[in-house]
Each structure stands twice: as structure tokens, then as C-alpha cells.
Amino acid sequence: MKTIYLFILGLLLSMNTIFAQLKPVKYADADQVLNGLSIKSVKKSSQNPGILLLPAWKGIDNASKEIAENLSKLGYTVFIADIYGEGNYPKDNSEAGKQAGFYKKNYEAYQKRIQLALDQLIKSGANADNIVAIGYCFGGTGILEAARGHLNLKGVVSFHGGLGKEASRPVEPITPRVLICHGADDPNVKPEEILAFQQEMRDAKADWQMIYYSNSVHSFTNPEAGNDNSKGNAYNAVAAKRSFEHLQLFLNEVLKK
Template sequence: MRYILHSVTAAAVMVLIPAIAQAEIVTETVRYSHGEQAFEGYAAYNSALGSEQPTVIIIHDWDGLGDYEKARAEMLAQAGYAAFAVDLFGAGVRPQSIERRRQLTNALYADRDRMRALMESGLDAADNQSAIGADTAVAVGYCFGGAAALEWARSGADLEGFVSFHGGLATPDGQTFEQVQAPLLILHGSNDQVAPMSDVADLAARLDEDSVAYDMEIYGGARHAFTDWHASERYDASADLKSWAAMMDFLGQALNANN
């Protein structure tokens, strides 16, 4: 089923989520480290569903792990998944200025090995939470996080799937998708000025060349960051709800089939 609304908030998106009987949603901040640097993730899960639950790893946008990712994690917990939002910037590093956000993300784009290692550290931190089943997990990323999810997929990470919401789609020089171990889902707007349709076409060609299982949904007229309800000029309620429903279908196939 698809829902189309003209305006929506996080609460309205919840209409797509089936009610879980006797839901006992637990949320907690999780401190962990990579090398000598401290990081701070966020876990959300329904404690009534027991241990080792199918898990969604959330990768944040360029402003760091904040209220948006936490809300998405809680929505996933309401839907019956454990969720863990990883931190790629460091504890307390939540950049406010465009300049600082660009500096932090560019540093990770310039050091892809570190980006991959930080995501693996986040996955390890998730695995230390009893309710979270990191052995059965899908990575989901928003904007910068969408680009990071594709980077993680190219690394050959042993996850059940990877989802990019309006993410950067360009493939770095020298990289391929030959090592991808699981299906990809690309959710993108046709009017994305950051990752235009030429990037979508190039990505599809590369995925076809490397025989990767993938699906794409393109939302006509949707701009970059179309799921961000804080971005009033770019937020697209219809595309948000459709993409969330597409992700839930993907999770049902990738996680529940392996549960």
C-alpha cells in the first residue's frame, strides 16, 4: 500500500508501521570506541521481542547522529526491528555549520578505509547489545549516510542488505561493486541536485556490470534530503512515505527471511 499526503511529520509516518502487541520500546545511548577516540551510538528496540533481533544499522547524515536518526530508530523499533544508529564523527561531535560538516565528511571521503572501519566498529558496538542481532542486519543511510552505506557494501561487508535514501551515488575511482554480498535498495529523487539522474544511471550501469542484485525507486520531482522533515523546502511527504514503505518491504525480505 502507498500513502500520499501533502504534509507529514514523524508521527504521521507511523501510519505505515504495524502495531506490535505489548510493545516495550527501550532506547539507550551506547558509548564505544575506535582506537583512542570515543563514539556515541543510539539503540532502540522492543524488549518484549527477546534477544538477537533482526537489526537495522542507521548511518547518519553530515550533521552527525541527532534527533532525526534517533526518531527513525524508534520508528523501526515500533515496527519490530532492533535499530542501532552508528556514529562516524565521534562523541559530542555534532557539527552545526555547513563548513564544519563539509570538513568532516570530506575527511572520511578522503580516507575510505577509515570510513569502513568506523562502520565496522559501530556494528561491533551494536553486537554487544543483547537485543541486537548484528549477524542479521541491514545498513540504512541518509544523504552522506547513503553514500557511506554504498561504501560499506563495496567493501564486501557481510550484511543482509544496504539501503540508500537520497545518498551520494558516485563511485570512487578504482572501486567496483564486485565484492558486494547482499542486495541494494536505492531510494532517490529525480530532482536531486547533489546526486543527479546521471549519477543514478551510472550507478545502475556499474551494478549491472558487476551482477549486483538491486532495486531502485525514483520519486518524480523529489529533491535532495526529501525524507528530512526538518528541511521544509525540500521535504516531500509523498516520497518520504513511499520510500519508507519500500524500505520496510526490503527489510521484510532481507531480514525476516533470514530470521
Template sequence: MADLTHRDVEYVLGETAMRGLVVAPANARALPTVMLIHDAFGLGEDMIAIAEDLAARGLTVFAADVWGDRATPTAQPEIGPLIGAMAGNRHEWHGRIAAAHRIASAQPEVDRGNIALLGYCFGGSSALEFIRTGGRARGVIAIHPGLDLLEDDWSEAAASGVQAYIAVGSIDPMATREQRIRLENALTAADLDWEIDVYSHTTHAFTSPKSQNSPHPELFAHHPRNASRAWRATTGVLDELFQTTGV
């Protein structure tokens, strides 16, 4: 792997202390940047590996810490209340994503005018909500986001020029056909450039190694082939957004 810099970045919103992570090529300055928003399991090894892969391709990555204190919950009894707290207090949820974006924009390795958001699961929902509520970025990539967490008013994103790429499973109970159609209609009404890929025989969290040997495969299960497809699509979108080659 290329010579990479890893640097913790502490930031605070209200009473919540968060510890994000910059991963970038050594001695990087003002590179195109991915703001990575973790899944329900927090900013752990899986997300850091994604950050390192993108940084090895010549990008700066700012990995947000949405839960605070770099928490990495491991089971539903821990995860459910965390997501519920955000869905039940959108001001706090949106504030944490906006705070991460502000802190990312202030880092010397980051080109503040050249930031794209990449989120997985809950992080994908977070990235879409950031754009929906008027946040600005070059693009947003949401991999198996919970569409059930999104609200429908995209008027603040209208004509923002954001390019949106979304990948979901065809049998994801958190991204049903009806929810996909509603999102398509909202993105179209907001005049965004969007693409939604739907993978057959695929449910929620299909890229996550933690969903291997799932106790509830009808709800979430790893799908290696479609995880690879989604990764190729992700890097392709980033290549287009940043007008680079080999990203």
C-alpha cells in the same frame, strides 16, 4: 508506542570516541537488526525517531555515531568539513562504519547474522561504501545518498548476495542521471540484487524535516509525499529481508 529499551553504546576508533544507541523492544534478545547510519546532521532527534519506529515494529536498531561525541551539526559551515574529512580520508570513513558494524554485532539484542544497513544522505553513501568495500549484511537501504561520494570499484561486493535498495530524487545534484547509470552498471557487474527508485521533481534530502523551508530548494528540499513513499519502500524491503510481517 511499544515498550522500548534505549541504551547508549560507547566505542572508539583511533582518537575518536563515538556513542551509538541501541533501541529495541524491551527484553529483546538476538532480533533481526537495522544498523542505522545518520545523515549529515548526526545522531539527533530525527534519526532516533526512525530508530524508535523500527524498534516498535519488532526490530533491534543500532544507530551509529559517525561524527563522534554524538555531534549534531546544524549548519553548512559545520557539516561541510565533517563530510570533507571523511571523503578525503576513506580509510577513516570506512573504519568508522566498520567499527559500528562490529559493535552492533556484539550487542545481545542483535542477531549478528541478520543485519541490514539503512542510511540517509551521507549515511546512505556510507552504507553503500561499506558494501562496496566488502562489508557483509543481509541488505543495504540508501535513502537520497550522495552518489557523488561513491567510488566505482564494486569487485569486493561481487556475488555477496546483498540486496540493495536506493531511493533518489530525479533532480538531486548529488545523484545525477550519469551517476545513477554508473552505479547501476557497477551493481550489475557485481551481480547484486538491486533496485533504484527515482522520484520526480525531487532533490536531495527529501525525507529530512530539517530540509523544510530550505534556503536552497534547488539543492535540497523536503518532499512529504515522496518521504512517505520512501518509508513504505524501506519497511517493505526490511520485511522481505527478514521474512517477517508487519515490519
């Protein structure tokens, strides 16, 4: 029992050490206070590549913090965006669904919050012309909105994110390169949504790719999602590892280091 306790204590202390490298950044959208997190690259580079990270629907979580830490070790300055702001952080899935639903419907407000976070990433030292945005779940939806909104990005990467947009919206050219990392068994993204997205990419003349991971559902990169695929949300260690490797290949291709 004592051994287990010491193991858990050591794990918690290790996580606190990791997250201590992330620096809180307070910024604003008009009178709405936002609280992002920034972490510098551990490697010096004249190119100063940056990554804007959009978290899942509950906001900044341990998964996004750990990813930011890992990316900083690879040579990237990272900023984790706060989309909701003080007073609006979801307490449960129901509240998260309502908050995320608002920004999915009001996509211009979502694009604005992403741009404000992008500004903070640049202020923290990233090269404004050498940035990729990545997003998870709701954040994966956001990076596509960033691309559709013509934000100055070299590329965007979605992990188990929503792909759709209203059919009435016009299709405009998409210049950032696009990588979609998708769970092959994700019940949250319907086949017709995938087909519509792929047609949008063709019509937008985008440089895009979509990778499917077998035996993977929604949230396959998040260790806190459990391991029961029947619930529609579950962690898949193999898919998480492969998708992070695909992210690194994409970053090496798109960004200057």
C-alpha cells in the same frame, strides 16, 4: 496563544518521551571516543533482526532518532552510528561538508567506523547474520561503502544518498541486496553519477533496485529540511511515506523475523 503554547509543549514532551527510549552507547576507534544510540525491539523474536542506521552529514539528529524509534516498534533492534566522534561534531553546513568530505575520500576509514558501529549493534542483541544497514544523505553514501567493503549485511538501503566512487577503484562483487530511494529532482547527484553507479551494480553482479520519487530533491525524508525544492534540500511528506513503506517491504524480504 495559550493553545498554541500548550500544543508546542506537548509536542516537545512527546519527542522527549520517544527519544528517552534510545540508550547512549560509548565506544571507540583507537583513542577517538564515539557516542552512538541503541534501541531494542519492542517485539521478541528468536531471529533478532537488526538495523544499523547511518545518519546524515551533521551526525545523529532528530530525524534519525525518530526513524530508529519507529523501526523498533516494527520489531527491529537499531543502532545509530556515530561516525565523527567527540570533538568533531559539525556546528554548521560548512563543517559538515568538510567532515563528510574526509570520509568520502578516505572510504576505508568510513568503512572502519561503520564496522565498529555494526559491532555495537550485535552487542546490543541483534543477530550478526540478520542485519540491514540504512543511511540518509551522507549515511546513504556510507551504506554503499559498507556493501563495497564486504561487511556482513543482508542488505543496504540508501535514502537520498551519494552514489559515486572514484573511477580508479576496482569493482568487486556486492553480496548484500541494495535498495536506493532517490529524489527524482535531486541536484546533488548528477546523471553521470547515477549511470556510473548503475553500471557498477551490474558489474558487481548485485541484486539492486532504484526507486525515484517525483517532485523530490535532497533530504526528502527530513521534516526539518523545509519545503522549498528550489534550495535543493526539502521535505516531501508523500515521498517520505512511500520510501518508508518501500523500506519495510525490503526488510520483510531480506531479514528473518
